[in-house]
Amino acid sequence: MKTSEVLRAWACILSGRTPSISIELTRECPLRCPGCYAYEPEHLGIPGVTLRQLADYKGSALVQGTLRLIEEHRPLHVSLVGGDPLVRFRELEELLPELERRGIHVQLVTSAFRPIPVRWNALSFLNIVVSVDGLQPEHDVRRKPATYERILKSIAGSKVTIHCTVTGQMMERPGYLEDFVRFWSEREETKRIWLSLFTPQQGAAAPEILTLDQRRRVTEDLLRLRVAYPLIDMKKGLIEELQHPPASPKDCIFARTTLTVSADLKTRITPCQFGGTPDCSQCGCIASMGLAAVGHHRVLPGVTAGQLFTISEMIGKSVNKLRSLHGPGEPLGYPPTTEDREAA
Numbered sequence: 055m056k057t058s059e060v061l062r063a064w065a066c067i068l069s070g071r072t073p074s075i076s077i078e079l080t081r082e083c084p085l086r087c088p089g090c091y092a093y094e095p096e097h098l099g100i101p102g103v104t105l106r107q108l109a110d111y112k113g114s115a116l117v118q119g120t121l122r123l124i125e126e127h128r129p130l131h132v133s134l135v136g137g138d139p140l141v142r143f144r145e146l147e148e149l150l151p152e153l154e155r156r157g158i159h160v161q162l163v164t165s166a167f168r169p170i171p172v173r174w175n176a177l178s179f180l181n182i183v184v185s186v187d188g189l190q191p192e193h194d195v196r197r198k199p200a201t202y203e204r205i206l207k208s209i210a211g212s213k214v215t216i217h218c219t220v221t222g223q224m225m226e227r228p229g230y231l232e233d234f235v236r237f238w239s240e241r242e243e244t245k246r247i248w249l250s251l252f253t254p255q256q257g258a259a260a261p262e263i264l265t266l267d268q269r270r271r272v273t274e275d276l277l278r279l280r281v282a283y284p285l286i287d288m289k290k291g292l293i294e295e296l297q298h299p300p301a302s303p304k305d306c307i308f309a310r311t312t313l314t315v316s317a318d319l320k321t322r323i324t325p326c327q328f329g330g331t332p333d334c335s336q337c338g339c340i341a342s343m344g345l346a347a348v349g350h351h352r353v354l355p356g357v358t359a360g361q362l363f364t365i366s367e368m369i370g371k372s373v374n375k376l377r378s379l380h381g382p383g384e385p386l387g388y389p390p391t392t393e394d395r396e397a398a
């Protein structure tokens with residue numbers, strides 16, 4: 055993270071706003087990936103309602119509704135997720151240039167099931183993140199119709215971030231991660247490579263969940279691979295955080311600085327983008343680890359950035375309280391905490 059970005063984010067927190075917003079742009083996705091958290095029954099926190107059943111928007115109602123949400127919260131960074139946001143391709147054609155014009159950094163997360171327009175290369179604030187579930191044999195089974203063949207056609211002429219969520223199955227074969235990283239490092243469309251670890255819900259059992267030993271081996275592999283494959287865009291400190299994830303959502307800077315809103319542009323996903331009751335002790339989210347590494351960084355003798363953040367967050371909440379005394383309509387600015395809910 056550049057110093058100027060840190061300062062802007064800090065100013066945002068001090069004024070009681072959330073620096074980052076993640077929007078589930080649509081409830082639709084043509085894929086049915088095993089282990090997808092977005093369609094888990096507990097994701098929305100609404101008993102009996104899954105993302106596929108939530109109302110969503112299309113056309114100018116979606117474009118205007120999304121812009122209104124962004125105007126309300128004034129984030130520095132917007133993630134467009136889903137479902138798959140490319141389902142709303144026509145709306146993105148309007149939305150992306152408008153967000154670029156406003157100087158907002160956008161991360162678009164997709165399976166690349168349809169072509170990514172080469173003209174989007176001109177959007178300098180846009181980062182297209184393509185999710186790839188391991189090497190071709192495993193990926194094609196899990197992510198049909200967004201197979202390797204389809205992805206390679208979809209990203210031709212574009213520059214994308216390749217993101218892989220590492221699972222327990224991948225770690226059963228030594229050398230799997232290196233084969234994956236080598237393949238994507240050799241593609242001219244690859245701008246950078248990110249790897250997360252599968253994050254389960256509390257008490258879940260699934261073959262995707264890594265054992266403690268597998269988690270340790272991923273950490274060791276990544277520390278070695280990041281030196282050999284420079285497109286791996288993960289600092290040493292970030293990778294080391296995988297060994298001691300935040301103890302709970304309230305210790306997670308990422309969860310506290312990112313507001314996640316679902317496809318009806320109203321429902322908030324808490325405590326983080328996973329929804330439900332994620333098992334923080336097994337978290338492998340690259341964004342959470344990246345911000346944890348920033349939080350552990352010493353900014354003054356005896357003071358970490360995380361401690362400074364906590365104080366700034368308290369100031370920001372006080373600013374919000376003062377605002378609410380002066381009238382309705384101001385954004386809360388943070389995902390509601392337990393205290394917020396109790397106070398409501």
Ligand code: SF4
Nearest residue numbers: 083085087090137165
């Ligand atoms: S592409 Fe993404 S949103 Fe769609 S099913 Fe797969 S993991 Fe879920």
Ligand code: SF4
Nearest residue numbers: 303306326332334337
């Ligand atoms: S991102 Fe990870 S550590 Fe943070 S609240 Fe979610 S599961 Fe917990």
